[in-house]
Amino acid sequence: MRNFSHKLKLSSALLKRLQHRVTAGNLNSPRCFTTTEGHRPTIVHKRSLDILHDPWFNKGTAFSMTERDRLDLRGLLPPNVMSSKQQIERFMVDLKRLEVNARDGPSDPNALAKWRILNRLHDRNETMYYKVLIDNIEEYAPIVYTPTVGLVCQNYSGLFRRPRGMYFSAEDRGEMMSMVYNWPSEQVDMIVVTDGSRILGLGDQGVQGIGIAIGKLDLYVAAAGINPQRVLPVMIDVGTNNEKLLADPLYLGLQQHRLEGDEYISVIDEFMEAVFTRWPHVIVQFEDFQSKWAFKLLQRYRNTYRMFNDDVQGTAGVAIAGLLGAVRAQGRPMIDFPKMKIVVAGAGSAGIGVLNAARKTMARMLGNTEIAFESARSQFWVVDANGLITEARENIDLEARPFARKVNEADRQGLKEGASLVDVVRKVKPDVLLGLSAVGGLFSKEVLEALKESTSTRPAIFPMSNPTTNAECTPEEAFSIVGENIIFASGSPFKNVDLGNGHVGHCNQGNNMYLFPGIGLGTLLAGARIISDGMLQAAAECLAAYMTEEEVLNGIIYPPISRIRDITKEVAAAVIKEAIEEDLAEGYRDIDSRELCRLNQEEINTFVENNMWSPEYPTLIYKND
Numbered sequence: 001m002r003n004f005s006h007k008l009k010l011s012s013a014l015l016k017r018l019q020h021r022v023t024a025g026n027l028n029s030p031r032c033f034t035t036t037e038g039h040r041p042t043i044v045h046k047r048s049l050d051i052l053h054d055p056w057f058n059k060g061t062a063f064s065m066t067e068r069d070r071l072d073l074r075g076l077l078p079p080n081v082m083s084s085k086q087q088i089e090r091f092m093v094d095l096k097r098l099e100v101n102a103r104d105g106p107s108d109p110n111a112l113a114k115w116r117i118l119n120r121l122h123d124r125n126e127t128m129y130y131k132v133l134i135d136n137i138e139e140y141a142p143i144v145y146t147p148t149v150g151l152v153c154q155n156y157s158g159l160f161r162r163p164r165g166m167y168f169s170a171e172d173r174g175e176m177m178s179m180v181y182n183w184p185s186e187q188v189d190m191i192v193v194t195d196g197s198r199i200l201g202l203g204d205q206g207v208q209g210i211g212i213a214i215g216k217l218d219l220y221v222a223a224a225g226i227n228p229q230r231v232l233p234v235m236i237d238v239g240t241n242n243e244k245l246l247a248d249p250l251y252l253g254l255q256q257h258r259l260e261g262d263e264y265i266s267v268i269d270e271f272m273e274a275v276f277t278r279w280p281h282v283i284v285q286f287e288d289f290q291s292k293w294a295f296k297l298l299q300r301y302r303n304t305y306r307m308f309n310d311d312v313q314g315t316a317g318v319a320i321a322g323l324l325g326a327v328r329a330q331g332r333p334m335i336d337f338p339k340m341k342i343v344v345a346g347a348g349s350a351g352i353g354v355l356n357a358a359r360k361t362m363a364r365m366l367g368n369t370e371i372a373f374e375s376a377r378s379q380f381w382v383v384d385a386n387g388l389i390t391e392a393r394e395n396i397d398l399e400a401r402p403f404a405r406k407v408n409e410a411d412r413q414g415l416k417e418g419a420s421l422v423d424v425v426r427k428v429k430p431d432v433l434l435g436l437s438a439v440g441g442l443f444s445k446e447v448l449e450a451l452k453e454s455t456s457t458r459p460a461i462f463p464m465s466n467p468t469t470n471a472e473c474t475p476e477e478a479f480s481i482v483g484e485n486i487i488f489a490s491g492s493p494f495k496n497v498d499l500g501n502g503h504v505g506h507c508n509q510g511n512n513m514y515l516f517p518g519i520g521l522g523t524l525l526a527g528a529r530i531i532s533d534g535m536l537q538a539a540a541e542c543l544a545a546y547m548t549e550e551e552v553l554n555g556i557i558y559p560p561i562s563r564i565r566d567i568t569k570e571v572a573a574a575v576i577k578e579a580i581e582e583d584l585a586e587g588y589r590d591i592d593s594r595e596l597c598r599l600n601q602e603e604i605n606t607f608v609e610n611n612m613w614s615p616e617y618p619t620l621i622y623k624n625d
């Protein structure tokens, strides 16, 4: 075990506790630490083929000869014992074969084939799968996560080989409390749940949406170091309104229209009660629920359960960090944020989440008074499928209402209810154009031409919709039409643009992946009762402050994905600190709330780091039950 006492000068009592926790953690989470001398081995209750067929414990050709003897594996594997490095080399040769003729990047024509190969590894050897993913995160995040995960969801019924996670359907009403005990793990830290109703920008994918929950949890393991034995992807299948799936004889989900109203809510209530009964400390991330339910369910559960909605809250934090970065990139102080004019295209769960958070952030910077909150509203112009939202609109959504422009304000700007995006951009001349509309190409040539008249010295263009085909514009379009001096951030990954003359147009990835893993890990380790606005704000501020002045001035407002484990650690520490300050932290395992309160910043960082799982094979010991 690493001795960190010199560095941090921890009190000996606290050091003992932290070390004790590490050892205790090793008992319960067998693969937390490497198999170097002094680390406890993992006790398994199975042998022979049962071990080889268990992805949590399987090491394949890396089983040593003594382990092969201990676990009755002799003769069941080819004789040459491989190191884990050699194993990965062998695997990578196979995976790389696909790349010979492929264009790389997000539009990789072999993306689905690569996903298949990686998924098969996931099914047979989780340690090796996460090692490959962590060591090559830049290359394979776009395969296991956005954008390829969208394609996976669309084709899930055909791709399905082995189940992963749990399915609760409308047919299971009344049974969920007992069903949760079918899951083999005694401890679950993180659940990502979807009802498949709005998968990325691809609409209702029904049961096939489980792919997104699996992809998000892959990042929880890779970025936040949550032990893969303690994550659970969940699909709540209440039917689908996707007519193509309803008519497809090979579709794997319930072939009925979605439950609505109280019937729908009662299913989600039953699920929440069941999972929190079996795992009282679990955290539930709601993912890709259509807006009409996203907001309602968040309001319903957020003060009772440890849960958050990633599309509403995670996206908001990432967008705020990006917007503050855009202010800094103009060489202005962050405190100038309330002066930014922002046009948002899309008023769904993500758009409204961003608007609410941006308004609150501005109001806080202006003194946090009611007047500040009111005046911040006037910085936003919101356009949805029916054009500019004003108070003249009939049947305006409850959540969008606070952002509807007064009719006289719109008139003064020369705009009317329902005005087109291009007219709004032309008249408002915004500092920021942000897209969460799910409409690919919405930032057309005309719209981008109009943005050239922005009053900003460095306009920001954020086409945040996913996957790649749904991005409101490409970086090539943005840089070539609006000019070199812009800040660009997209939800899905794009390559930097060569602008000629040795200049590079930097493409940031503005995706909630930079926050949700840290929000989950921080909440877990703080043992926070709920996830407060303050904890989410702390996460966003941490991300906003992560980039250096120099990087930001070069147009780099988010870290590269290769640094995702590091930023996640910092976000988690910020979340823990805020939970402690708000008196929400109840502690984690044998570190109680009082001990947590005594940790200084460095000790919190160490605490986070020491509780992150890394993919190393443990020594396996067989014991009869």
Ligand SMILES: NC(=O)c1ccc[n+]([C@@H]2O[C@H](COP(=O)([O-])OP(=O)(O)OC[C@H]3O[C@@H](n4cnc5c(N)ncnc54)[C@H](O)[C@@H]3O)[C@@H](O)[C@H]2O)c1
Pocket: 198, 199, 200, 201, 202, 290, 291, 310, 311, 315, 318, 345, 346, 347, 348, 349, 350, 351, 383, 384, 385, 386, 421, 435, 436, 437, 438, 439, 442, 464, 465, 466, 467, 470, 490, 491, 492, 510, 511, 512, 513
């Ligand atoms: N980058 C990220 O981290 C991130 C996070 C969450 C969501 N998203 C993406 O944001 C998109 C929207 O997600 P959502 O949950 O808000 O969806 P949603 O269906 O709830 O909302 C979509 C909104 O876009 C509006 N819209 C449709 N056509 C439009 C048009 N032509 N012009 C302007 N607005 C139009 C709709 O009226 C609606 O208000 C999806 O593509 C999703 O993948 C990205």
Ligand SMILES: O=C(O)C[C@H](O)C(=O)O
Pocket: 146, 199, 200, 201, 288, 310, 311, 465, 466, 491, 511, 512, 513
């Ligand atoms: O899944 C992503 O890539 C981001 C976001 O949660 C989305 O729904 O698009």
Ligand SMILES: [Mg+2]
Pocket: 200, 287, 288, 310, 311
């Ligand atoms: Mg999402």
